[in-house]
Ligand code: NAD
């Protein structure tokens with residue numbers, strides 16, 4: 100079995116590679132990654148010498164390069180994690196999101212059609228459903244919830260999902276899609292809420308909470324997401340969408356206060372800044388389908404997962420210090436410099 104994992108030098112893709120290499124010693128895993136600002140080879144250093152692993156630096160939009168890799172590797176399965184993934188960056192400049200997230204997806208699927216494949220899996224997001232109101236805790240996203248996007252990021256992911264389903268219906272491509280809620284855990288890039296707050300708190304820097312901090316996200320430990328994808332690519336039904344989430348809704352402000360408490364830092368570091376444009380209020384996944392069909396259930400409770408995650412950032416300062424010492428500083432100034 101050969102699996103091409105795109106975007107495997109990023110947060111979730113790398114965790115997926117670790118999970119697969121450990122669980123399936125007979126599988127060959129080929130990581131295809133462009134190494135954008137969000138991709139880090141140092142993340143993969145523990146598997147680089149594994150004879151069942153190959154890393155290829157490549158853009159999923161590079162049709163010639165992608166076709167050549169398929170000719171070399173004859174993959175059985177492709178799992179597409181490669182994407183521009185940060186909502187704030189998509190608000191700054193949507194263009195690369197359209198290129199990678201939509202065009203890149205179509206190039207990968209064209210290669211799958213040309214060379215044949217057992218399964219193409221698209222890693223999508225709950226953000227394609229838009230948001231839910233705070234005063235309707237009874238509402239959840241199901242696979243039937245209409246796509247209703249807010250940001251250029253989520254619109255590009257929804258466009259890709261529609262293309263994936265179109266390739267299934269039109270060409271019979273054996274596809275599956277997973278739509279997961281917010282992940283957290285090791286190797287999460289420091290631009291995202293949880294790692295940003297941990298790293299800022301450790302340096303006694305201000306903790307910038309957008310708007311009132313009442314927005315709700317549904318957090319899932321990254322390993323649980325990886326296990327869900329593992330199940331879907333092996334047992335999921337072709338042409339189907341599976342929502343992934345653990346019923347763990349939390350307000351941003353409560354997450355940030357919890358991080359302060361765990362790190363023994365004062366809540367006075369918290370500062371409310373200008374809201375994100377078009378900021379989604381609440382995400383909440385109904386995971387009944389993946390539970391009933393594939394037996395998936397989340398294993399890590401948030402209280403344990405957040406402790407493990409904070410400990411990981413304490414134990415792996417080299418990993419994130421290298422990242423925040425580079426171009427990240429310019430990003431931070433642009434995004435937070437005079438955000439009042
Ligand atoms: P990430 O930003 O940490 O990693 C993305 C990876 O893709 C990086 O290694 C980057 O170098 C690579 N990449 C970007 N453009 C590429 C291109 N053109 N060609 C090849 N490689 C390219 O993202 P993440 O948080 O790990 O998210 C992975 C996937 O999961 C994304 O598709 C995202 O939409 C989805 N998702 C993320 C979350 C979350 O909470 N992080 C939740 C649900 C779904």
Ligand code: TDX
Pocket residue numbers: 184185186187223224225226280281282290291292293295307308309310314315316351375
């Ligand atoms: O500095 C911050 N302050 C703040 O209040 C940052 C970076 C974020 N926030 C808020 C915005 C959101 O309500 O925290 C919440 C989480 O923000 P992000 O970490 O940027 O995640 P989100 O926008 O929810 O999107 C994430 O989950 C769905 C991933 O980045 C996406 O790739 C995934 O599809």
